[in-house]
Amino acid sequence: MENKSSTRTKKLKRGLRVFPDSSIEESSILHLKKSSWISDSADDSDIQISQINKSFQVEFADNNKFEVNSKNFNVLASELKHLNFQQQVKSKKTEKIFSKSFQNSYIKGASDPIVFDFEKIFNELSSLQILSSFLFNLKYFNNFNSLQFITHEKGKPLCPHYKQHRVQGYKSSKVSAEDFHQAFNLIKKSKSKQFNPHDFTAKNIDVVGTFFANTFSLKTHNVIFICSREDFLFPTDEEQENFVKVCNVLSPVLSKLIEKNKISNRFNIIHEVLENYPFPVSLIDFEGNTIFSNRPENSELNLIGKVQDEEFVEVNLKKGLKMVCFQGSGKENISDLEHFHRLKLLGDLLNTLGHELSNPLFGIGLTSEILASTQEVDENREFLEDIKSNSERCQTIIKNFSNLYSSNDDFEKVCLKSLLKETITLTKSESRGINKELILPDDELEIFTNSTWLSQIIFNLIVNSAQAIKAGSISQYPQIEIEVKKKENDIKILVVDNGPGIAEENQEKLFQPFFTTKATGTGLGLSICNNLSNKLNGSLSLSFSRPGKTIFSLIIPLERK
Amino acid sequence: MKILLVEDEPLIQKSLKALLVRKGCEVDVEASGKKAILKIENTDYDRIICDLMLQDITGFDVIEESKKRYTIKEIGGLFIIITAYSSDQVLDRASKYGCKVLSKPFEDLNKALEIFISTERSS
Numbered sequence: 001m002e003n004k005s006s007t008r009t010k011k012l013k014r015g016l017r018v019f020p021d022s023s024i025e026e027s028s029i030l031h032l033k034k035s036s037w038i039s040d041s042a043d044d045s046d047i048q049i050s051q052i053n054k055s056f057q058v059e060f061a062d063n064n065k066f067e068v069n070s071k072n073f074n075v076l077a078s079e080l081k082h083l084n085f086q087q088q089v090k091s092k093k094t095e096k097i098f099s100k101s102f103q104n105s106y107i108k109g110a111s112d113p114i115v116f117d118f119e120k121i122f123n124e125l126s127s128l129q130i131l132s133s134f135l136f137n138l139k140y141f142n143n144f145n146s147l148q149f150i151t152h153e154k155g156k157p158l159c160p161h162y163k164q165h166r167v168q169g170y171k172s173s174k175v176s177a178e179d180f181h182q183a184f185n186l187i188k189k190s191k192s193k194q195f196n197p198h199d200f201t202a203k204n205i206d207v208v209g210t211f212f213a214n215t216f217s218l219k220t221h222n223v224i225f226i227c228s229r230e231d232f233l234f235p236t237d238e239e240q241e242n243f244v245k246v247c248n249v250l251s252p253v254l255s256k257l258i259e260k261n262k263i264s265n266r267f268n269i270i271h272e273v274l275e276n277y278p279f280p281v282s283l284i285d286f287e288g289n290t291i292f293s294n295r296p297e298n299s300e301l302n303l304i305g306k307v308q309d310e311e312f313v314e315v316n317l318k319k320g321l322k323m324v325c326f327q328g329s330g331k332e333n334i335s336d337l338e339h340f341h342r343l344k345l346l347g348d349l350l351n352t353l354g355h356e357l358s359n360p361l362f363g364i365g366l367t368s369e370i371l372a373s374t375q376e377v378d379e380n381r382e383f384l385e386d387i388k389s390n391s392e393r394c395q396t397i398i399k400n401f402s403n404l405y406s407s408n409d410d411f412e413k414v415c416l417k418s419l420l421k422e423t424i425t426l427t428k429s430e431s432r433g434i435n436k437e438l439i440l441p442d443d444e445l446e447i448f449t450n451s452t453w454l455s456q457i458i459f460n461l462i463v464n465s466a467q468a469i470k471a472g473s474i475s476q477y478p479q480i481e482i483e484v485k486k487k488e489n490d491i492k493i494l495v496v497d498n499g500p501g502i503a504e505e506n507q508e509k510l511f512q513p514f515f516t517t518k519a520t521g522t523g524l525g526l527s528i529c530n531n532l533s534n535k536l537n538g539s540l541s542l543s544f545s546r547p548g549k550t551i552f553s554l555i556i557p558l559e560r561k
Numbered sequence: 562m563k564i565l566l567v568e569d570e571p572l573i574q575k576s577l578k579a580l581l582v583r584k585g586c587e588v589d590v591e592a593s594g595k596k597a598i599l600k601i602e603n604t605d606y607d608r609i610i611c612d613l614m615l616q617d618i619t620g621f622d623v624i625e626e627s628k629k630r631y632t633i634k635e636i637g638g639l640f641i642i643i644t645a646y647s648s649d650q651v652l653d654r655a656s657k658y659g660c661k662v663l664s665k666p667f668e669d670l671n672k673a674l675e676i677f678i679s680t681e682r683s684s
Binding site: 366395 | 570571572573575576577579580645646665666667670
């Protein structure tokens with residue numbers, strides 16, 4: 001029985017020469033060689049199978065490797081099947097694999113009527129392609145050289161069509177529903193089940209010579225099964241009987257296969273969704289091994305150990321599986337949005353304020369100038385000139401603030417001293433009573449940056465320091481120092497306060513969105529500042545903190561990188 | 562020189578008028594754009610100093626209406642626009658009329674006054 005098919009077996013699509021290593025028994029090797037696994041003229045070495053402890057290691061010529069342990073020999077079987085080998089794995093148990101003949105293991109009893117070992121079939125045949133391979137190896141199909149399946153899911157306009165040729169291999173295409181129905185009805189009515197290609201409108205049912213066809217009406221699908229000798233000889237009566245016999249038992253197999261196909265399609269779709277999910281997601285089994293990750297190369301996703309981190313969310317699934325998704329990106333977006341809204345609001349407000357105030361201020365300036373020119377008493381004239389200069393000062397302040405908060409993404413050259421001075425002035429209401437000192441290496445120092453963003457960061461740091469001092473001041477002389485240090489290509493701006501400091505356990509979470517120790521804080525300030533510092537091509541960090549001294553350090557490039 | 566000052570901010574109206582009168586000009590003031598148009602139609606002015614943001618209409622609307630009486634060339638020499646909102650768009654549009662634009666607040670008051678009373682017709 002084993003050899004019957006092998007004599008008719010033409011050259012396999014993939015030759016299979018097996019190199020079992022010394023740990024595998026001699027007798028097993030002999031059986032393996034005799035079995036229909038190996039083609040007669042295998043010159044190419046495609047597979048190396050070795051046994052290591054209780055598992056089998058299979059290595060292919062293209063260096064694909066996988067390991068199968070003895071419990072899961074079926075996995076090996078499926079994998080090999082998927083590679084379009086025409087012969088199949090013999091048995092689940094490793095000792096038996098090399099000894100039992102293939103065909104018999106699927107059929108209970110050696111003669112009519114055929115009884116399929118369905119359980120085995122259902123477990124091991126996972127597609128129509130494999131079914132075709134399987135059928136080719138049945139003695140009943142010895143003379144047939146091509147098999148075709150056309151399946152129609154009720155209601156769909158197109159029907160998948162699978163053709164397997166013993167030598168030429170596997171081909172798939174589509175048939176329209178109309179053509180399918182024409183063929184289906186024709187075949188159904190026929191008694192002989194024997195046909196000519198010309199009988200059918202479907203073009204892709206191309207066979208040489210006559211062929212047998214049968215129909216199956218399943219729950220959700222209709223199937224047409226075609227097989228042919230692919231020659232011009234007339235099929236024998238025996239062949240017809242064989243065909244009918246197999247068809248009689250094929251129905252449940254087809255049902256199961258179609259069901260499996262549907263599931264595997266869904267699986268493929270879901271798999272693709274997960275692979276392409278824009279944020280990192282992983283599946284972890286109960287032992288903590290990562291069995292799926294859509295960012296395998298990303299080291300951030302070494303989730304084991306990071307699961308407690310707020311940025312990740314755990315979802316418990318069935319069978320001890322855990323899904324871990326990264327939420328961080330979502331929160332980052334919130335920070336950005338918040339910031340953008342804040343800035344825009346502030347910018348619009350300042351703009352309007354500026355314009356509304358500029359008119360009366362201008363009026364004050366003009367009027368006092370007029371009055372000043374009429375004064376003969378020096379002192380009075382001076383007073384009026386003071387009024388005028390102060391109103392001009394107001395206008396300058398408004399103009400500068402408006403510039404600071406313009407929704408501008410541009411980088412420009414700015415005088416660091418002026419920018420920092422203006423920013424410090426802005427903080428006056430929050431930092432009343434706290435001494436603020438600005439230390440610069442050079443008054444004329446200019447830097448190429450975005451003044452809005454830079455001002456925002458420093459403003460936020462100063463206000464944070466001020467609020468901390470107010471909440472728990474230690475010193476009698478509360479002080480905030482803004483010190484600028486010049487490195488080669490960078491500027492370092494330090495905001496130092498002598499407040500109560502930041503608790504160690506909070507230091508790591510400082511820049512996380514929504515983290516705050518204040519009752520009325522949003523927790524977004526520092527995360528926004530962090531984003532801004534990145535936009536400036538710089539970095540923001542907490543350099544030092546203990547009760548009495550806290551230093552935040554912002555490093556930004558002098559020139560545009 | 563007969564000047565029409567179209568400005569709705571009272572303090573600026575009052576002080577600019579005073580300054581121009583000191584320079585020897587005859588100054589009419591108007592806070593409303595619509596009323597200013599009427600004045601322009603019925604009176605010959607040597608200069609019209611017009612704010613852009615008025616309560617009822619804009620300075621540009623006033624200029625458009627004056628086209629009934631004056632040519633584009635005349636408008637260029639007649640009108641001077643003063644505004645707190647000197648954006649590119651404003652400057653662009655003003656240049657189409659050929660008028661000068663002065664930003665409020667004036668950087669140099671005396672210079673501004675000189676421009677107001679200058680008799681040169683070029684823009």
